[in-house]
Amino acid sequence: MSADMILNYLGQCDKERKLEFHIVCQCAPVLKGVKISNIVTVAAGAWKTVKRTLAESRIICVPLFVGKEKDVIFLYRYEEMAEHLKNENVRRFMEEYGYIKPTVESVIFRLRRRYQDYSEGKAGFPHELGVLLEYPLEDVLGFIQNQGKNCLLCRYWKVYHNKERAKEIFRQYDEARECAMKEMIAGCPLKQVASS
Secondary structure, rough: OOOHHHHHHOOOHHHHHHHHHHHHHHHHHOOOOOOEEEEEEOOOOHHHHHHHHHOOOOEEEEEEEEEEEEEEEEEHHHHHHHHHOOOOHHHHHHHOOOOOOHHHHHHHHHHHHHHHHHOOOOOOOOOOOHHHHHOOOOHHHHHHHHHHOOOEEEOOOOOOOHHHHHHHHHHHHHHHHHHHHHHHHHOOOOOHHHHO
């Protein structure tokens, strides 16, 4: 999709529709069911609009940080997240960060608290977020060990292992975004994009 087409579309949108398009651009893989979760930053107070808009979809919207100028929201698919948390390697990694009970509710509760502390400068970055965003565990570990440097590839996340697998996942994410953007430009509301 061309930049001119996107700019033309955005020039005709009201504030709420621009917010929806922003969510589509940043979170299309989760909206289209290709990924279990995404994180996105929106204007202060906008998380409530996103939550209301997605209320009838299978996607849950949770604010990780609510600030004076911005909100950071976590969008996820409950069933898929519950399944992801059953993975033995994921569970062990999460336990290292204090996630004792591997239920979706308890994980989201602790993640919110840890992200809030990070946002307020009270703690370091919650690296477990990468695992919850479905980044490969070996890449999350590579990021931690290399302090975010020396990656093989950087797109949706920093890749430290299996560059070819990552490229294939990136291609799927790009296809999901292209599809979702076309649907929005064709007039579909966000809740419809998320339910298709």
